[in-house]
Each structure stands twice: as structure tokens, then as C-alpha cells.
Amino acid sequence: MAQDFAAETLAPNAMRWDEEKHFPVEEMRAAAALGMGGIYIAEDVGGSGLSRLDAAVIFEALSTGCPTVAAYISIHNMCAWMIDRYGDEAQRQAFLPKLCTMEHLASYCLTEPGAGSDAAALKTKAVRDGDHYVLDGQKQFISGAGVSDVYVVMVRTGEPGPAGISTLVVEKGTPGLSFGANEKKMGWNAQPTAAVIFENCRVPVANRLGPEGIGFKIAMAGLDGGRLNIGACSLGGAQGALDKSIAYAGERKAFGARIADFQALQFKLADMATELEAARSLLWRAAASLDAKTPDATKLCAMAKRVATDTGFAVANDALQIHGGYGYLADYGIEKIVRDLRVHQILEGTNEVMRMIVARGLVGRAKGN
Ligand SMILES: Cc1cc2nc3c(=O)[nH]c(=O)nc-3n(C[C@H](O)[C@H](O)[C@H](O)COP(=O)(O)OP(=O)(O)OC[C@H]3O[C@@H](n4cnc5c(N)ncnc54)[C@H](O)[C@@H]3O)c2cc1C
Numbered sequence: 001m002a003q004d005f006a007a008e009t010l011a012p013n014a015m016r017w018d019e020e021k022h023f024p025v026e027e028m029r030a031a032a033a034l035g036m037g038g039i040y041i042a043e044d045v046g047g048s049g050l051s052r053l054d055a056a057v058i059f060e061a062l063s064t065g066c067p068t069v070a071a072y073i074s075i076h077n078m079c080a081w082m083i084d085r086y087g088d089e090a091q092r093q094a095f096l097p098k099l100c101t102m103e104h105l106a107s108y109c110l111t112e113p114g115a116g117s118d119a120a121a122l123k124t125k126a127v128r129d130g131d132h133y134v135l136d137g138q139k140q141f142i143s144g145a146g147v148s149d150v151y152v153v154m155v156r157t158g159e160p161g162p163a164g165i166s167t168l169v170v171e172k173g174t175p176g177l178s179f180g181a182n183e184k185k186m187g188w189n190a191q192p193t194a195a196v197i198f199e200n201c202r203v204p205v206a207n208r209l210g211p212e213g214i215g216f217k218i219a220m221a222g223l224d225g226g227r228l229n230i231g232a233c234s235l236g237g238a239q240g241a242l243d244k245s246i247a248y249a250g251e252r253k254a255f256g257a258r259i260a261d262f263q264a265l266q267f268k269l270a271d272m273a274t275e276l277e278a279a280r281s282l283l284w285r286a287a288a289s290l291d292a293k294t295p296d297a298t299k300l301c302a303m304a305k306r307v308a309t310d311t312g313f314a315v316a317n318d319a320l321q322i323h324g325g326y327g328y329l330a331d332y333g334i335e336k337i338v339r340d341l342r343v344h345q346i347l348e349g350t351n352e353v354m355r356m357i358v359a360r361g362l363v364g365r366a367k368g369n
Contacts, residue, residue: 001034002061006236010065017066017190018336021182023147024190028073029102036062038100039077040225041084045092046100052225053287056232060280063236064243067340068190070236074229075143079106079152082222083169086209095150095169104149108226109139109170109196110219116140117353119154120162120216124198126155131205133157133168135176135198141347145194146179148172152222153196154215162216167209176201187339224290224298226348227305231283234312234344235276237337241319242272244334248323265322272315279304279311299361306354309344316341 009027017024031037039055041047050058055077062070080099083091098104115121124137135155142151151170158164170177180195209218246269249260259265286304289297316337320327327334345351 002036002058003064005031005034005036006062006065006070010062010069014066014069014190015330015333015336018068018187018340019189019330021189021192023072023144023192024069025102025105025147028069028076028105031062031073032100032102036073037076037102038080038084038096041077041080041096041100042092045084045096047080047084047096048100051287052228052290053284055225056228056283056287059229059232060236060239063233064240066190067233067237067337067344068188071188071230071233071340071344072143072191074226074233075108076102076106077229078222078226079108079150081225082108082152082167082209082218085221086167086214086218087169090206091169091209099150105144105147106150106152107142107144107148107196108222109142109151109153111140111142113138113140113195117350119219120165121160122154122156122165124153124155126157126166126168126203128157128205129202132202133205133208135168135170135201135203137198139196141183141193142196143188143191143193145196146182146192151177151196152209153198154219157212157215163213165215165219166212167215167218168203169207169209170198170201170203171207174201174203186342187336188343220298223348224301227301227354228283228287228290230344230348231279231305231308231312234309234341235280235283237341238272238276238312238315238319241316241334241337242269242276244332245269245272245319245322248326252324259322268318268322272318275311276315279308283308296361299358302349302354302357305348306351306358309341310351313338313341313345 035048038047043049126133149172157166178197183193252259283304286300289300320334
């Protein structure tokens, strides 16, 4: 179903949305009507109650139509899950039904101008004043900013470091909440990216997810699944580029033969398919471990994100090469995939940060910790 939706609704429009920098909200609501607005959200609030493995399959399929739109839907799902998992009953009932239909859209607000990879250094402060927190600070690079209705925001309510961070749900229209201009980007043009600014912004204490001080834990738990989804989006984009390359190689002629007849090119295609399958296998294994809540799930999600996003970019870039000069032209749709997949190596934790997460466990063991 996701594959059909990608082919019928996303793929025919993806190039135009990229060029016009159009955020296709209505089409995303159509995806939500098919159950993709709350894939792994409980059914009592309108979610689909599926697994992380199901989500990995769905996001790969959606991305064959447009990785950018699929990736935004994945961020939306991550935010909804954070509310489902850590919210109380009142919060779940207040926010999730409209998020599952995507009548409301959600944004994840962790990064700040001075705190990217070192997210626990975030400075946006939330000072308690009776039944409210008063927020001051700025979030940077927020996907969906300005359009989204619900902002899941990591703020500092206490001491420096991760233990002083809490998570608040901030609704669009709250006085003191404003947005920067839409950033001009290399790719991901079918969704807005902007700063989210808080100036004396009063947010009800009732909008805090869980107790004070667990916000960093909530943020990282969201990212475990988010990283699987972004990895899946890379696989789908790259699979689409590989499929186009196979078709093109069967038509394009050089030296009196189809370029698909050259063994060097056949080997290139074989390697692309093999690397993608290897990355997919690791991603599905990581998704299964997150579903089973195994102790190594975070490590496996980090491994899978790095491998899937690096492999996805490399395969898309090879696909561009197979298309020769035509790959560099917008009309063939390959350069867009390369531009879109590049950022997956940077966001939801850079691939260097993924190595830090994996290495932490290894070095800890070497020390006997
Ligand atoms: C299009 C786009 C959309 C985004 N959407 C969101 C969003 O919705 N919500 C959100 O919260 N954030 C979002 N981000 C932010 C993204 O998660 C950050 O850009 C990313 O985490 C990196 O942070 P930074 O840009 O500050 O880079 P920095 O942290 O400054 O890193 C710079 C470089 O140094 C490397 N580096 C840093 N520390 C180490 C280390 N210890 N060892 C080795 N290398 C290191 C990094 O890997 C990187 O290569 C988005 C970013 C982009 C570009």
C-alpha cells in the first residue's frame, strides 16, 4: 500500500515539489488516512499499532516516491510516539488523535545554534512560574517549523548536562513562539526547515512529558526509532535510483552496445544491489531489536543508521554516474535523490555521532567497565 501511494501520489509530483519548495500537507494527510500518520502509535488514539519493523518497511516504500516527504512523515511519527510513550492519559487524548490523522503536524526540537552533536549542552531555558514554564531560547534547523501545530521541545529546567533537561509540548499560536525564515537548502526542499524562537513564551506545566529531568532520555529514545526511519528513507531513495539505473543501462547505447552489456557496469549494479541488501538486513535487525527492547537496541540503531545512510548516498551517487551527463540534469530525477539523501548522513545524529555511540560500548568493555 505504501509502495502504491509512493508511485501514485508522491513520485509524479516529487520533482515539482522540490523545485517549488512545496510542503505537500494534503498528500501527507492522505497518507495518514491510510494509517501512516501514527504507524507505531497505540490504536486507542487513532494509531496503527504496528511495529518498528513495519515502519522500516513502510518508510522505505514511501521514499521510493519522495525521500523528503517520507522523512518528514517519519519525524512526525517520532514526535507522536514520544507523546504516546511518555505522555499521561490527558496528553495522549489531547494531542494524538489529530496527530494520527495529520490534521495536526509535529516537529522535533532538540538542536540549537550552539548545541548540535553535543545536544545535552542545550541552553533554551524553561523557568517555572506557577502553573507555567517561561521559555527563552532558540532551536535551529527544525523540520516543519512554522507549519507544524505541535512542537516537542527539549528545554533546560535544571542543572547543566543531560539531567537538567525536560520535554515540553508547545502548541502553535502560543504567545512568545515565533519562527525564523525558511532556510535555503541543498535538498529536502519539499519540507520547511527553520529556527523556532521562544521569547517569554508561557507553556502550561501540564504540557510536560514525564517528570522534570528525563527530557534527554525522551529525546534519545525518540531518536532510536527516528534513526531507523531515516535509514529506511535512504534505502528507499537509493532503491529508486538503482531501479532507474537498471532501466537506463538497458536503453543507453555506447560503443555499439547497451551500456548494460558492459561487465564493469553489471558489476557496479551488482555491488549497488548487494550493499543495499546488506544495509537493509542490518536495519531490519535493528528494528526487530527495538521492537523486542533488547539491551543492544540503541547500538544497533546507531549502526544501522550509519550504514543505511552512507550506503544509500553512495548508491544514489553511483546511479548518477551510470546516467552520465543526464544524471546531472534535473529532468532525470537522480540528482534530486542525491541531494535529498546527503542530509541523512548529518541529521538525527551525524554519522560521526553514530560511531561515538557504537564505540562507547566497545571502549567501555575494553576498560572492563
Ligand atoms: C535539513 C535539516 C533538518 C534538520 N531537522 C532537525 C529537526 O527537525 N530537529 C532537530 O532538533 N534538529 C534538526 N536538524 C539538526 C541536525 O540534527 C544537526 O545539524 C546535527 O545533529 C549536527 O549538528 P550541527 O549541525 O550543530 O553540527 P556540529 O555538532 O557542529 O558538528 C560539526 C561536525 O563535527 C563533527 N563532530 C562533532 N562532535 C564530534 C566528535 N565528538 N567526534 C567526531 N566528530 C564530531 C560532526 O559529526 C560534524 O561533522 C536538522 C538539520 C538539517 C540540515
